[in-house]
Amino acid sequence: MPTETKTTCPYCGVGCGVIARVDDEGVVSVKGDPDHPANFGRLCSKGSALAETIDLDGRLHHPEIAGERAGWDEALDLMAQRFSDAIAEHGPDSVAFYVSGQLLTEDYYVANKLMKGFVGSANIDTNSRLCMSSSVAGHRRAFGSDTVPGCYEDIELADLVILTGSNLAWCHPVLYQRLAAAKAARPGMKVVVIDPRRTMTADIADMHLAIRPDGDVALFNGLLAHLAKSTAIDENYLAAHTMGFAAAFATASSMTFTELMDRTGLGANEIRQFFALFERTEKVVTCYSQGVNQSSSGTDKVNAILNCHLATGRIGRHGMGPFSLTGQPNAMGGREVGGLANMLAAHMAIESADDRDRVQRFWGSPTIADRPGLKAVDLFEAVADGRIKALWIMATNPVVSMPDADAVEAAIRACPFVVVSDVMKTTDTARHAHVLLPSLGWGEKDGTVTNSERRISRQRSVLPAPSEARADWWQLAEVARRMGFLGFEYTTPTEIFAEHAALSAFENDGSRDFDIGAYAGIGPAGYEAMMPFQWPAPAQEGRKTTRFFANGHFYHPDRKARFIAVTPAETERTSVDYPFTLNTGRIRDQWHTMTRTGKSARLSAHIAEPFAELHPRDARELGVGSAGLVELESPHGMAVVRALVTERQARGNVFVPMHWNDQFAAKARIDALVPPLIDRVSGQPASKNVAIAVRPFSASLYGFAVSIARPASPLADYWALAKAEGGWRIELAFASVVADWTAWCRDAFALPADVEPLGYADRQTGDLRLAFFEGDRLLAAVFLARQPVAVARNWAVSQLTAEHGNLRKRFTLVAGRPGAGKPDPGATVCSCFSVGVNQIITAVRGGCQTVEAVGKELDAGTNCGSCRAEIREIVEGCLTVAAE
Structure with missing residues (x-):
């Protein structure tokens, strides 16, 4: 009989409920748990693909x-x-x-x-x-404890949601969808995104503040100084429940408006508009994540945010408060x-x-x-x-x-x-x-x-x-x-959890925030049946609360919160030798170092190789073309990645994801470039503001390949491989030309010695195409050119699972594009439903002129929704071209 088990997703800190179903053959499938209060049935692309990541390939089986x-x-x-x-x-x-x-x-x-x-x-x-210790330090300085005051519900109840240092659409997609749904239901809700990049999250924003790296302390200090002179200040709350406001205000107000603009890189009007919006909106939630925490001034950034909420008393009540979004499950x-x-x-x-x-x-x-x-x-x-x-x-x-x-x-x-x-x-x-x-x-x-x-x-x-x-x-x-x-005689996790709960209540009596004493006596049956619950959950039911600090009662000895006077640090790190600022982070469909998500072909289809996001003018001045390769270097290390040229990136800044490693790319461990510079309070490394040099990677030949077998490495001077349906896809670049490409393919893809290639070479253009077949099955194919290879990649990948019984079909593969009447889906946009850009363009040309219409036609964007911004860009681009 099939079984269904309620469990929890192992990715980000949203903590989505999952229902895992195991059928009679042992095949696992997953869906969102509609009863879990974190996600109410929603899952992001990674959560939806969980069943694709649990195979035993590559597992460590024995000590x-x-x-x-x-x-x-x-x-x-x-x-x-x-x-x-x-x-x-x-x-x-x-x-x-x-x-x-x-x-x-x-x-x-x-x-x-x-x-x-x-x-x-x-x-x-x-x-x-590496991700949340600055939040911990900021909480402890302000509150006397590491307490997150609010609930996810507050994001939906707020009239103003500020997302600072948070690409919510890609890093916490289910929360993004909850916010998007709330905004759709209440169009008067405002969203402000504070981020040097115009990320996909900015698609929902009423205001995007493209702040300079590490400009957050200055911005929120400026906000505090503004609020202190307005009616938004809650003097009763200040007097009854806080200490240190005068010093924090004095420090914040010592900065001139000109200095504020210089430190934040923002214009006068957008600063004033943001301040006015915060001032006149009581129900404000400020969500912050790695863009705040991963800084040499991360703790000060957190306290600058907390200061503004404490000053207005906007904390711990419905629809208001600071909200630290954790990165890990x-x-x-x-x-x-x-x-x-x-x-x-x-x-x-x-x-x-x-x-x-x-x-x-x-x-x-x-x-x-x-x-x-x-x-x-x-x-x-x-x-x-x-x-x-x-x-x-x-x-x-x-x-x-x-x-x-x-x-x-x-x-x-x-x-x-x-x-x-x-x-x-x-x-x-x-x-x-x-x-x-x-x-x-x-x-x-x-x-x-x-x-x-x-x-x-x-x-x-x-x-x-x-x-x-x-x-x-x-x-x-x-x-x-x-x-x-x-004291370590445990036989089940139940015993450990019960001990953990008992310690939380031991000599507590309300003196500490963390108390789950109600579960101190839990046994195996209760543990197995445990439903999701928020702490605190004390044994004394009368002390149960959902939010903290609305009526004071902080955890310093005097029960008062502390304002922390913070000063913007000097964070300009670039120089003549290292003129660009590197910002590292996550992408939508991968997780940490890819040991799990790298197993899923569907997740790798959206972005299949490491990249550096560059502004078009920077790319032009560097001599880097779109889809070219770039070398990134700091005093600590070097990486080689693909160039992604986009207006979403600010000039002088470079974004590179942190996921790729030596198992999936030649040289893409981007944290090798990040110095061991830390926040003096929290010890958290500064991963968002790194001085680097950028230059074109010199390649004599570029390549793309597909193979049913995982190729051997190293393959080339540059290589990046990704799981594909039926095998692997590989990007390549060579500093020098290989003498015998057939022999290279045999070694790289472990091909049988008696299998001969089908292909062609063009001496004038330098193009070379080789494909190896065994019976009706494609074993491997490689496409080489002097420029980044123009091949219908997703279509080429699909040939790994196709039959190739006739010579005409084999020559179509060598050509690198589908024949007439066999459309190429194009680069994947929606990972949840494997919908490509060409499919979306076709739908738009067929009359789908909104994101919703595309979703109805193709399902794209209707699950986790984190691709909706990309779909909107495609729709708007098509409609603009049609109007010209």
């Missing part, structure tokens, strides 16, 4: 030691011995864990308990340091258990002797970390200089995602003992592990996650554990026991 298969006992005993030896010889700070927002809360809890309460060091940090859960090196479990403070004593007594631990540990950048510097002797990396890929990534790779390579727990056998980080441990992936894990609105949901298993893969909490508990520690 390995030094690259050889080992048993669990052998691997765990070795780990316990090496960690124990390091601690005995060099002290507890000689070991470290680097963990991840991909872990479930139960995994996170056990890792922090082991390191902080039993090893006695706080050297456990997380990749959430369980960044919030990690924060709840003290996942950062400067925190304790249950939102307690490592710098507080009372909190340390409380946690130690609850755990019954022999010690407790008495000072903050090393934050991510500092941690890997300690690995590099030899202070860290043993390192355990869990569910993350720092060789790709950390700043100064080449130096991080060198540090890990040189570390005496490295353990990596992962689902995949081959990642950029796993290749340096002394011990590799196979972990459970989505669909196999069982536990909880917490989303951006403090909602805890179950992530349930729907598939059996493959081979010898085990839960991360189990791995940690086994190592703890082998190190001689008591």
Whole structure:
């Protein structure tokens, strides 16, 4: 009988509910859970494709030691011995864990308990340091706790939604759709997007403020100074519930309007319009994400935003408040258990002797970390200089995602003992592990996650554990026991969650924000049946609340919030040698370092290779043509990516996605260019304002190929491969011409020696086409030219699953375009329904003159909606041409 299981999506911090269905043959399909309060049945393109990412191809099935298969006992005993030896010889700070927002809360809890309460060091940090730690620091400075005040519902209830440093349409698509639906229902709602780029999110905006990189503190300081002179200021709230307003106002008002324009790069009228809109609109929600956090002044940016909401009392009430949008599925859960090196479990403070004593007594631990540990950048510097002797990396890929990534790779390579727990056998980080441990992936894990609105949901298993893969909490508990520690006798995640809940309520009585004591006594049946719930959920039902701070009651000792006086930092980093500003970030259809989304052909069809987004004038001055290749260089590293020339990008700025790695491209680990520059308060790296040089990549020949087999690498001076239906698609560029292309193809695509190519060569143009067939099946085809290859790529990919029984059809393939009556869908626009640009153009020419009409005709844009802005551009472009 088919089974259906309610679980949670493993991607962004929206925390969408998913229903996973397993049929009688074991085939999994997914759909949105209409009952989950985060998404009400909606899923984005990544969530919709979850079932396409759970195959066992490339999975790590067994523990390995030094690259050889080992048993669990052998691997765990070795780990316990090496960690124990390091601690005995060099002290507890000689070991470290680097963990991840991909872990479930139960995994996170056990890792922090082991390191902080039993090893006695706080050297456990997380990749959430790279995305949300400035929000944590800003919250703690202002509120006395890491509290997100509001709910997703507030975004829909607001009359003004400000999206700053947030490409909501691509990074949190389901929230974007909730906002778009609310705006459609109430056209009077206003949306302001603050971003150096005109991203797809700006499609919904009434106002787009193309701010200079790191101009946010100046903008919100200017807003605070403006509000303080208006009737929007809430003097009663200020007096009753806050401290420090005078100093914050004095600092904010010291900046002249001319300085404000200079620091933000904005015009006088747009600044005044924004200030007036905020002033006269009571129900304001300000959503902020990585564009705010990933900065050397990220914490100050957060506090500048919080200052404006505190000054107006617009916090914690329906439709108003600051809203930190988390990047990972369980960044919030990690924060709840003290996942950062400067925190304790249950939102307690490592710098507080009372909190340390409380946690130690609850755990019954022999010690407790008495000072903050090393934050991510500092941690890997300690690995590099030899202070860290043993390192355990869990569910993350720092060789790709950390700043100064080449130096991080060198540090890990040189570390005496490295353990990596992962689902995949081959990642950029796993290749340096002394011990590799196979972990459970989505669909196999069982536990909880917490989303951006403090909602805890179950992530349930729907598939059996493959081979010898085990839960991360189990791995940690086994190592703890082998190190001689008591208190890790867990047999199920239920026991861990119940302990986590009990600690949150221990000696609390309302003194701490995080309290889920209502679940302290939960058993297996209750855990299995658990419905999504928001914290706090105290045992005393009368203390239940949905929002925080509307009536004060902050978590500083005097229960008052703190205004933080912040000063705009000098953030101009470009120079004659490095004149461009690099901004890194996400794209719509990929996730982190592609270990999961890279498995889906549908997700890779939209953008199949790494790119650099350049303004047309910059590209022209550099001599870079559209679809040409560019070299990007900083003092720390170099990358080669495709040029994407677009008016959406501001002059002097370059956007490059952070997903690509050595498994999918020749040289596209973009964080290798990012310096280890951090926010002085949060320790979060600055990934949005990096000085780089840009120049054309010199290639004598360009190529595109399709292959049923994953090609060998390295293939060429530039290569980027992506999963395709029936095989792989590959982009290529060569600095010099290969002497024997047939031999090159045989090596690259592992072709049988007796298979001969069909093709042609044009000596005058330099074009070369080769295709290899076995029976009616295409094995591989390569298209080469002196300029970027003009081939109908999606059509060529479709030939991997087509039959080629006659010579005419084979020659059509070699030509690189479909024959008459066989339309090419064009580049994918809608990943949810695999709709291409040519299909949309045909629909427009057939009478579909709105996005809605295109959706009705083709379904494009009717699921997650994150492609609607692209569809609108195509529609408007077609109609403009038709009118000329």
